[in-house]
Amino acid sequence: MDQKKVAKLNLKNNELPTEFPILSGSMGPDVIDIRKLHAKSGMFTYDPGFLSTASSSSKITFIDGEKGILLYRGYPIEQLAEHCDFMEVCWLLMKGELPTADEKDSFVKSINAHSMVNEQLIKFYQGFRRDAHPMAVTVGVVGALSAFYHEALDVSDSQNREDSAIHLIAKLPNITAMAYKYNLGHPFNYPQNHLSYAQNFMHMMFAVPAEEYRPNPVLARALDRILILHADHEQNASTSTVRLAGSSGASPFACISAGIACLWGPAHGGANEACLNMLEEIGDESRISQYITRAKDSNDSFRLVGFGHRVYKNFDPRAKLMRETCHEVLDELGLQDDRLFKLAMKLEKIALEDEYFISRKLYPNVDFYSGIVQRALGIPASMFTAIFATARTVGWVAQWSEMISDPEQKIGRPRQLYTGKSTRKVLPISERT
Ligand code: CMC
DSSP: OEEEEEEEEOOSTTSOOEEEEEEEOSSSOOEEOOTTHHHHHSOOOOOGGGSSOOOOOOSSEEEETTTTEEEETTEEHHHHHHHOOHHHHHHHHHHSSOOOHHHHHHHHHHHHHTOSOOHHHHGGGGGSOTTOOHHHHHHHHHHHGGGTOGGGGOTTSHHHHHHHHHHHHHHHHHHHHHHHHHHHTOOOOOOOTTSOHHHHHHHHHHOOTTSOOOOOHHHHHHHHHHHHHTSOOSSOHHHHHHHHHHTTTOOHHHHHHHHHHHHTSTTTTTHHHHHHHHHHHHOSGGGHHHHHHHHHOTTSOOOOTTBOOSSOSSOOHHHHHHHHHHHHHHHHTTOTTOHHHHHHHHHHHHHHTOHHHHHTTOOBOHHHHHHHHHHHTTOOGGGHHHHHHHHHHHHHHHHHHHHHHOTTOOOOOOOOOOOSOOSOOOOOGGGOO
8 A cells, every 4th residue: 555645635625735645555546545634633534334444454455336347366357267267266265376186175174174064053054944044044043153152252363363254155155055945844964075166055055855955066156156156246345344343352253143134135145036026026028118118217115126236337247157058058957948038138238238338337236146146056936145155255254354454444433414403401201391
């Protein structure tokens, strides 16, 4: 982080401008360092939704929303999706470099060594209703992991941080797959460590004791790609939640549970489930225009889910890759004529040609396609966000660990613009009207 320039801000009339350092990162816009703003001026900045605020410095992920660029540790997402698997991407996000063959081997071994959960944890599932949403179960069970790893509370110890990261990455597929199996009333499947991470995930979700289960390699590769594309995304809402929760020194398992809770919302990770539900609701190509009209109506809260992004304003590079995977999976399964896929393609075409969407730079995002791919893999819509949470766990732990080891780290404590009542006097109850 370089400081080359200063910003001169006229904070008060008739006074000389106050100077603030301008910091430059390795890529992306410069930032005005306003940490001393309050001390110098008595004022705060006001930026709900963080539209113009960098909440931290980070070396992990870079996005250029105008150009549609996404880099993990400097590597373009397209190259990672083509040449690497999810385990390599996990190592990259956590350690900063792609692993050698030996490093990958030992990382996979440590993930495998922690893929089971404590048998006691499995009993938690019985406390949930059978129809509980997998995200509700995942929020609870991941938070409960903090009761099993008390030593992880010393987050200043880098070995503890690494151990917690491995536990979380290793156990998330098992925890979310059990949430699904519990819905179905099926027995839980223990992980099979001879399988790859994605194959193992499919095995835990789809295998039943009565039959042999062999994950289809094309479909496993598609799931692996979903995991890669969702692994990290800079300071998004759930990652910021994890950082904020972690800034107090809280248990990493509780922090990741907070991130999962944030991810669940339909404006964030819940969009893939909401998108598929929307396609089901539209149901037929003849009804598309009716829904487009609703999406454009400012008096209607309906939004075309799977379109638009806070950061990507030309295209979402993950969407391009997911669209490609969508075709591969549907070809493999002979589902090119799939009703929802054809409907989605038609909707995409109509929206991309519509002035409302063009002028607001609303393009399909990754979740527009990921729901269709997951549905083709046999994953029910209620599990989509849990799959996203499994993928994003590595991003969350990498960002959390980076924050803890940052010497400039402080507990997160935003200020506010107070708009409530000014100071007033409490009257005795007999005098209140
Ligand atoms: N359908 C219809 N209109 C939309 C949509 C949409 N999907 N998205 C934005 N707009 C309109 C919005 O009404 C506003 O119009 P106007 O200027 O006339 O008031 C304009 O576009 C700008 O929208 P915004 O809400 O200010 O933009 P934002 O950056 O705050 O919101 C978003 C980004 C992703 C929350 C929003 O585009 C959205 O709700 N999309 C649908 C949900 C979705 O697909 N979310 C997944 C995001 S990708 C997964 C992830 O990374 O978490």
